[in-house]
Amino acid sequence: MAKGDPGGTTRSRRAAPRSKKGATGDPELVQLLTPDGERIESHTSPDGTEYRVDFTDEEYRGLYRDLVLVRKLDAEATALQRQGELGLWASLLGQEAAQVGSGRALRTQDMAFPTYREHGVLYCRGIDPIMPLGLFRGVDQGGWDPNEFKFNMYTIVIGAQTLHATGYAMGITMDGKTGTDDGEAAIAYFGDGATSQGDVNEAFVWASVFNAPLVFFCQNNQYAISEPLERQTRVPLYQRAAGFGFPGVRVDGNDVLASYAVTRTALDNARHGQGPSLIEAYTYRMGAHTTSDDPTRYRIASEVEAWQAKDPITRVKAFLEKQQIADADFFAEVDEQARRESVHLRERVLDMPNPEPVTMFDHVYPNGSPLLDEQRAQFTRYMESFEGSAH
Amino acid sequence: MSRIKTFNLPDLGEGLTEGEILAWLVKVGDTIELNQPIVEVETAKAAVEIPAKWAGQVQAIFHPEGTTVEVGSPIIAIDTDPGAGPLEAPSTTATASDDLPTPSAASLAAVEVAPAEGMVEPGLIGGPAPGGRTAVLVGYGPRTTAAKRRPRKGAVPAQAAAAPAPAAPAPQPVVAPVTAPARNGQAATAAGGLVLAKPPVRKLAKDLGVDLSTLTGSGPLGSITREDVQQAASGASAVAVAEPIATVAAPSFGADREQRIPVKGVRKLTAENMSRSAFTAPHVTEFLTVDVTRAMKALDRLRGRREWRDVRVSPLLLVAKAVLLAVQRHPMINSTWAGDEIVVKEYVNLGIAAATERGLIVPNIKDAGRLSLRELADSLTDLVQTAKSGRTSPAAMSGGTLTITNVGVFGVDTGTPILPPGESAILAFGAVREMPWVHKGKVKVRQVTTLGLSFDHRIIDGELGSKFLRDIGDFLADPEAALLAWT
Numbered sequence: 096m097a098k099g100d101p102g103g104t105t106r107s108r109r110a111a112p113r114s115k116k117g118a119t120g121d122p123e124l125v126q127l128l129t130p131d132g133e134r135i136e137s138h139t140s141p142d143g144t145e146y147r148v149d150f151t152d153e154e155y156r157g158l159y160r161d162l163v164l165v166r167k168l169d170a171e172a173t174a175l176q177r178q179g180e181l182g183l184w185a186s187l188l189g190q191e192a193a194q195v196g197s198g199r200a201l202r203t204q205d206m207a208f209p210t211y212r213e214h215g216v217l218y219c220r221g222i223d224p225i226m227p228l229g230l231f232r233g234v235d236q237g238g239w240d241p242n243e244f245k246f247n248m249y250t251i252v253i254g255a256q257t258l259h260a261t262g263y264a265m266g267i268t269m270d271g272k273t274g275t276d277d278g279e280a281a282i283a284y285f286g287d288g289a290t291s292q293g294d295v296n297e298a299f300v301w302a303s304v305f306n307a308p309l310v311f312f313c314q315n316n317q318y319a320i321s322e323p324l325e326r327q328t329r330v331p332l333y334q335r336a337a338g339f340g341f342p343g344v345r346v347d348g349n350d351v352l353a354s355y356a357v358t359r360t361a362l363d364n365a366r367h368g369q370g371p372s373l374i375e376a377y378t379y380r381m382g383a384h385t386t387s388d389d390p391t392r393y394r395i396a397s398e399v400e401a402w403q404a405k406d407p408i409t410r411v412k413a414f415l416e417k418q419q420i421a422d423a424d425f426f427a428e429v430d431e432q433a434r435r436e437s438v439h440l441r442e443r444v445l446d447m448p449n450p451e452p453v454t455m456f457d458h459v460y461p462n463g464s465p466l467l468d469e470q471r472a473q474f475t476r477y478m479e480s481f482e483g484s485a486h
Numbered sequence: 487m488s489r490i491k492t493f494n495l496p497d498l499g500e501g502l503t504e505g506e507i508l509a510w511l512v513k514v515g516d517t518i519e520l521n522q523p524i525v526e527v528e529t530a531k532a533a534v535e536i537p538a539k540w541a542g543q544v545q546a547i548f549h550p551e552g553t554t555v556e557v558g559s560p561i562i563a564i565d566t567d568p569g570a571g572p573l574e575a576p577s578t579t580a581t582a583s584d585d586l587p588t589p590s591a592a593s594l595a596a597v598e599v600a601p602a603e604g605m606v607e608p609g610l611i612g613g614p615a616p617g618g619r620t621a622v623l624v625g626y627g628p629r630t631t632a633a634k635r636r637p638r639k640g641a642v643p644a645q646a647a648a649a650p651a652p653a654a655p656a657p658q659p660v661v662a663p664v665t666a667p668a669r670n671g672q673a674a675t676a677a678g679g680l681v682l683a684k685p686p687v688r689k690l691a692k693d694l695g696v697d698l699s700t701l702t703g704s705g706p707l708g709s710i711t712r713e714d715v716q717q718a719a720s721g722a723s724a725v726a727v728a729e730p731i732a733t734v735a736a737p738s739f740g741a742d743r744e745q746r747i748p749v750k751g752v753r754k755l756t757a758e759n760m761s762r763s764a765f766t767a768p769h770v771t772e773f774l775t776v777d778v779t780r781a782m783k784a785l786d787r788l789r790g791r792r793e794w795r796d797v798r799v800s801p802l803l804l805v806a807k808a809v810l811l812a813v814q815r816h817p818m819i820n821s822t823w824a825g826d827e828i829v830v831k832e833y834v835n836l837g838i839a840a841a842t843e844r845g846l847i848v849p850n851i852k853d854a855g856r857l858s859l860r861e862l863a864d865s866l867t868d869l870v871q872t873a874k875s876g877r878t879s880p881a882a883m884s885g886g887t888l889t890i891t892n893v894g895v896f897g898v899d900t901g902t903p904i905l906p907p908g909e910s911a912i913l914a915f916g917a918v919r920e921m922p923w924v925h926k927g928k929v930k931v932r933q934v935t936t937l938g939l940s941f942d943h944r945i946i947d948g949e950l951g952s953k954f955l956r957d958i959g960d961f962l963a964d965p966e967a968a969l970l971a972w973t
Contacts, residue, residue, distance in 0.1 A: 387499040
């Protein structure tokens with residue numbers, strides 16, 4: 096994806112009157128690309144915000160490439176887990192558009208706080224996709240530098256990262272880094288299940304009252320492990336924002352263009368000092384919650400099929416073909432690249448060295464500590480007390 | 487590295503110890519691609535397809551469908567370079583993991599076990615857990631690491647795992663040797679007067695209506711375990727008939743040449759029920775000896791029918807049918823004495839007394855009167871198998887209205903069964919024996935059995951009881967004619 100700002104317009108929103116339509120449970124859904132690949136020029140929300148994107152052909156093709164690669168690498172990781180090479184894997188299958196759309200909408204200075212499923216966002220941040228595999232293989236803690244890539248470590252605790260993001264965003268304000276076109280913003284990723292957590296609600300309160308430059312990006316994939324959405328909420332999730340005093344919008348999370356547009360708009364509002372907003376990316380987790388889960392035990396096949404028809408990649412491909420933005424050669428080339436990169440990923444995972452147990456002391460403090468040194472020495476002696484140890 | 491690689495069943499779900507092979511999606515000789523689904527495996531958590539770790543040709547499959555395989559054991563061997571000609575002699579190259587489980591199949595002569603390529607040493611993952619499968623919901627569950635633990639330098643082998651190595655240079659933990667006080671159930675309950683049980687066990691007890699304070703715990707510190715509760719619950723609605731079935735193992739006698747067995751669980755509840763019934767309901771027992779030769783032949787013909795080929799058919803099935811038909815003709819038999827009124831039931835929940843490892847239980851077939859003979863047969867089979875495997879639910883043991891006790895399976899002729907509380911009749915079905923019998927004016931060898939019917943004389947007089955027993959006998963003497971006459 097190109098740099099610069101090809102996409103979203105940034106019309107400042109008015110103080111948002113709640114739409115009656117929304118309140119009666121017929122949620123507004125921002126969509127710029129239908130499941131059939133039909134392009135919708137723009138979408139105007141009841142609050143007057145207009146969402147549109149204007150990508151070059153090259154950028155459209157870039158989005159397609161992102162989606163395919165992210166899916167393929169994810170599938171490879173799932174296979175590696177089944178083959179005993181990873182302890183666990185949380186697949187993003189079905190959520191590629193929400194992640195690539197929002198991930199590409201981030202600007203270099205924006206900080207992202209992911210869950211453990213944001214492999215697509217991680218990819219868009221320019222982090223080597225091998226990184227999370229070390230974490231799930233149990234050989235390192237993740238491995239990337241959150242400050243360098245502006246992408247925090249994966250957070251396993253459900254919803255905790257929304258508080259981290261809120262604090263970070265409040266820090267942006269305190270540093271005086273909002274209010275201009277080059278201002279900074281933060282984005283917190285979480286799922287529909289996390290909205291039931293106290294942490295997330297506290298984050299809403301704090302971000303709201305401190306006007307933090309933060310985008311709450313909720314991927315509503317319909318299931319909190321096995322709990323369906325109707326046991327999380329009685330109102331569409333994006334409407335929760337109104338109660339906390341900031342705007343919320345529901346976007347078609349399987350539409351990469353719309354996901355890009357709403358995220359870009361929300362981030363720009365934040366960086367201009369207009370406070371937080373909530374995006375509910377309405378999507379579906381096509382696979383299991385993690386490799387330890389069996390979704391056939393709690394959802395029916397017809398539901399999965401219905402979502403299959405809304406696949407995020409199929410619609411982009413259909414659009415590219417209809418508009419003659421890409422030809423068969425391009426699609427074949429992307430597939431080949433995905434295959435190559437997944438094989439490469441596999442080889443590198445299999446080559447990952449097992450760390451020495453004593454390395455667990457290495458990253459506790461940046462500059463070590465006397466207590467830690469003592470523990471390390473103790474542990475080393477303990478390890479040497481076994482027969483066959485090299486010492 | 488060898489061109490033949492074996493794939494070991496991985497831990498598919500964070501701390502599992504085994505998986506069941508549901509279906510092989512490839513067979514020996516198939517050419518497969520990387521990540522092609524090869525086998526469907528079901529674990530305690532999920533049924534998943536495993537993709538091939540290598541491309542190549544399937545060389546061997548080590549476990550048939552339906553087998554349960556321990557995590558870490560080989561399930562398939564793949565020739566990763568099938569185009570390279572025949573296999574060379576067995577390689578003796580030492581591998582990095584010589585303690586990998588070795589395939590036992592002789593056909594594996596040419597297979598070199600692939601070195602552990604993963605980050606985990608195979609012995610670490612789910613080495614066979616003591617007691618087999620362990621339910622693990624989240625996290626890294628029980629896992630035995632002992633198999634892989636290297637001995638401590640200078641440690642006495644037998645104590646290596648338990649005690650800190652005395653000769654080790656490592657600093658000793660400053661912990662005085664602690665002699666664990668002899669703790670047992672009596673100590674705990676006597677000392678505190680508290681009932682020890684974990685919250686899930688308390689919940690289970692509440693659900694099953696078991697009063698924890700009445701139980702003696704068999705767990706650590708005398709705590710009450712899940713098994714204690716289940717045992718109590720299965721006895722709660724159970725009732726005994728005739729002779730109690732001894733479930734006590736070989737007695738171990740003390741110095742006074744007497745053994746004292748605590749009365750608890752199923753035994754305790756059986757005793758309570760029997761005493762209550764024996765001393766509140768005035769029983770009468772009547773006997774009838776019947777020539778069941780025709781019925782046995784009818785059973786054989788039934789077994790010979792194609793549509794009954796897969797059905798388990800026993801004499802008990804005909805007895806059950808006889809009882810159900812006789813109840814239709816004499817509904818008062820199927821009733822309860824409720825103090826100032828008699829409750830007559832239109833439905834028959836037919837109890838079948840079953841001896842299980844845990845003791846006597848009496849599950850019943852709900853609304854058995856509405857079942858066809860085939861459904862009745864299936865229900866009986868299901869009931870018996872469930873009871874034998876110890877999975878009978880409390881619901882299946884409550885609400886019985888009339889019971890059959892099949893004492894014949896113990897080789898005796900009959901008995902005087904005691905009524906299950908709340909029921910008014912119980913039939914003992916004795917052994918079917920070849921006996922000399924007067925048949926059409928001549929003494930012949932016939933198959934004969936004795937029925938014993940106990941009934942509650944408060945409700946049922948001798949006349950009704952006799953008619954009911956007579957009808958059962960008539961049916962068993964000539965089932966075809968009885969069916970034609972009565973239905």
